[in-house]
Amino acid sequence: xxxxxxxxxxxxxxxxxxxxxxxxxxxxxxxxxxxxxxxxxxxxxxxxxxxxxxxxxxxxxxxxxxxxxxxxxxxxxxxxxxxxxxxxxxxxxxxxxxxxxxxxxxxxxxxxxxxxxxxxxxxxxxxxxxxxxxxxxxxxxxxxxxxxxxxxxxxxxxxxxxxxxxxxxxxxxxxxxxxxxxxxxxxxxxxxxxxxxxxxxxxxxxxxxxxxxxxxxxxxxxxxxxxxxxxxxxxxxxxxxxxxxxxxxxxxxxxxxxxxxxxxxxxxxxxxxxxxxxxxxxxxxxxxxxxxxxxxxxxxxxxxxxxxxxxxxxxxxxxxxxxxxxxxxxxxxxxxxxxxxxxxxxxxxxxxxxxxxxxxxxxxxxxxxxxxxxxxxxxxxxxxxxxxxxxxxxxxxxxxxxxxxxxxxxxxxxxxxxxxxxxxxxxxxxxxxxxxxxxxxxxxxxxxxxxxxxxxxxxxxxxxxxxxxxxxxxxxxxxxxxxxxxxxxxxxxxxxxxxxxxxxxxxxxxxxxxxxxxxxxxxxxxxxxxxxxxxxxxxxxxxxxxxxxxxxxxxxxxxxxxxxxxxx
Ligand SMILES: C=Cc1c2[nH]c(c1C)Cc1[nH]c(c(CCC(=O)O)c1C)Cc1[nH]c(c(C)c1CCC(=O)O)Cc1[nH]c(c(C)c1C=C)C2
Numbered sequence: 001x002x003x004x005x006x007x008x009x010x011x012x013x014x015x016x017x018x019x020x021x022x023x024x025x026x027x028x029x030x031x032x033x034x035x036x037x038x039x040x041x042x043x044x045x046x047x048x049x050x051x052x053x054x055x056x057x058x059x060x061x062x063x064x065x066x067x068x069x070x071x072x073x074x075x076x077x078x079x080x081x082x083x084x085x086x087x088x089x090x091x092x093x094x095x096x097x098x099x100x101x102x103x104x105x106x107x108x109x110x111x112x113x114x115x116x117x118x119x120x121x122x123x124x125x126x127x128x129x130x131x132x133x134x135x136x137x138x139x140x141x142x143x144x145x146x147x148x149x150x151x152x153x154x155x156x157x158x159x160x161x162x163x164x165x166x167x168x169x170x171x172x173x174x175x176x177x178x179x180x181x182x183x184x185x186x187x188x189x190x191x192x193x194x195x196x197x198x199x200x201x202x203x204x205x206x207x208x209x210x211x212x213x214x215x216x217x218x219x220x221x222x223x224x225x226x227x228x229x230x231x232x233x234x235x236x237x238x239x240x241x242x243x244x245x246x247x248x249x250x251x252x253x254x255x256x257x258x259x260x261x262x263x264x265x266x267x268x269x270x271x272x273x274x275x276x277x278x279x280x281x282x283x284x285x286x287x288x289x290x291x292x293x294x295x296x297x298x299x300x301x302x303x304x305x306x307x308x309x310x311x312x313x314x315x316x317x318x319x320x321x322x323x324x325x326x327x328x329x330x331x332x333x334x335x336x337x338x339x340x341x342x343x344x345x346x347x348x349x350x351x352x353x354x355x356x357x358x359x360x361x362x363x364x365x366x367x368x369x370x371x372x373x374x375x376x377x378x379x380x381x382x383x384x385x386x387x388x389x390x391x392x393x394x395x396x397x398x399x400x401x402x403x404x405x406x407x408x409x410x411x412x413x414x415x416x417x418x419x420x421x422x423x424x425x426x427x428x429x430x431x432x433x434x435x436x437x438x439x440x441x442x443x444x445x446x447x448x449x450x451x452x453x454x455x456x457x458x459x460x461x462x463x464x465x466x467x468x469x470x471x472x473x474x475x476x477x478x479x480x481x482x483x484x485x486x487x488x489x490x491x492x493x494x495x496x497x498x499x500x501x502x503x504x505x506x507x508x509x510x511x512x513x514x515x516x517x518x519x520x521x522x523x524x525x526x527x528x529x530x531x532x533x534x535x536x537x538x539x540x541x542x543x544x545x546x547x548x549x550x551x552x553x554x555x556x557x558x559x560x561x562x563x564x565x566x567x568x
Contacts, residue, residue: 037150053144077101085112085394087117089547089558090263091341096566097426106351111358112187121333133410135511139327143556160453168450169326171423204235212279227258244430248442252472262520394547403515405471409491414459439490440474484510
């Protein structure tokens with residue numbers, strides 16, 4: 001039993017770890033040339049257990065396409081490169097590519113007035129000081145490529161860390177059925193587990209024990225939703241009460257639409273191979289000890305790990321701080337990274353950032369000078385046409401994924417003791433009935449507790465800063481969204497009902513992030529493969545795709561995707 005619980009929690013942890021929730025790297029492999037992937041396709045390796053548990057398990061035979069930029073000009077590098085989109089994926093692509101090809105001329109086309117995409121940090125004046133509101137993502141987790149970018153940009157001293165031991169990192173809650181339940185810390189204490197058990201949120205968890213006995217899915221099943229996978233193998237209540245909350249916090253998405261094959265790839269593959277996720281986890285651990293075992297880890301992941309180990313050298317003190325931290329950001333918010341990136345690429349001399357330049361079209365062409373991609377940019381009536389040797393697109397493709405819209409409502413209250421408990425915040429599962437959550441909130445972040453050191457406040461103890469997240473999949477197909485005033489009222493109603501907070505906020509900021517988060521819905525893998533095939537046959541290696549639609553919705557995923565493209 002002890003062993004069983006340990007393996008179940010390890011598998012759950014490895015599955016629920018943020019890194020597991022990204023599109024399978026098969027798509028990335030299709031999009032990017034991997035330098036050494038051909039040797040990795042055949043090499044047999046022993047995979048460290050953590051890596052093997054958290055990485056994708058795509059059979060290497062599926063990694064069929066190797067896009068390669070083949071130079072037709074007299075230079076061994078693409079002389080002119082266009083980057084479509086100036087969000088974090090576009091800016092970091094420009095940074096890494098201009099470093100890899102210092103002689104190439106790189107142009108970033110950004111439709112908006114400023115770069116950075118969804119990353120926006122706003123300072124708002126309050127009595128005698130100011131507070132920092134994050135309108136989009138607000139923290140980063142330890143990830144080698146992002147860390148090296150921060151180091152290269154000279155930003156290490158601007159980083160603020162939230163240590164794993166701090167309440168702001170340790171205390172994460174799920175609202176169920178009408179109160180906050182603390183998720184167990186690592187390792188879970190018996191009292192934590194008992195409290196959770198009493199709340200009823202763990203109903204169905206015993207399904208984990210019989211998971212190895214559940215029948216294997218039919219071979220004809222090519223994908224399944226996250227909800228259906230968990231209901232079939234464990235219990236529907238676990239899906240609705242716990243996992244749906246976690247997926248709200250990452251995708252703002254519906255577990256009954258999101259793809260298990262993409263987002264629960266490890267257990268999905270284990271079931272396919274061994275008939276059980278849990279049983280397969282054990283067997284994989286023992287098989288990996290044997291030298292003849294063929295790695296289940298996708299070559300792209302292996303290559304990324306190998307490459308980051310070999311090519312990235314981090315300051316030991318920075319590494320130590322990162323290891324101790326659950327998350328980190330900057331004193332001036334995540335936009336500090338965006339500003340530094342833009343500044344760095346612009347001062348390199350070979351990168352031009354053009355804002356207010358939406359892309360009208362990009363088409364492969366054959367001219368006397370050879371093949372290229374014709375990019376039409378600008379607003380209707382005043383468009384420019386230019387030909388590039390290579391295009392890196394971070395723009396969305398509506399055939400690949402749908403998107404959800406999220407409204408963030410940041411609130412600042414001068415009273416520092418408004419929260420019932422210190423912590424990161426809480427997530428609201430899909431099972432919470434409408435009457436308990438008519439505003440369709442997804443979760444609330446306790447910013448003032450989770451991230452310290454961003455606000456300049458004269459009062460001791462500062463105040464209470466919160467972000468209420470609304471919408472996501474709940475707002476699918478809505479014709480219009482709440483106004484700023486309505487959003488503020490909805491957020492305050494959530495805080496009153498869930499946390500009994502009735503105070504008037506001293507400052508607030510409401511932001512509607514329309515179509516912000518891509519949804520890797522059922523069948524994503526097949527769509528990604530078709531998409532990659534289409535690109536290959538049309539652009540012949542002159543188009544690369546980076547960003548949240550193919551690399552994962554996190555900032556780290558986009559930065560790592562950009563790095564991988566530059567290496568290719
Ligand atoms: C702004 C809305 C976002 C929601 N999810 C993401 C964004 C940008 C992406 C995301 N959020 C998390 C991860 C896990 C890995 C990681 O990079 O940390 C990803 C890919 C975890 C997370 N969830 C919330 C926060 C504050 C974080 C830390 C990362 C970050 O600052 O974005 C809370 C939260 N995010 C969303 C909702 C609805 C929500 C609810 C409380 C959607």
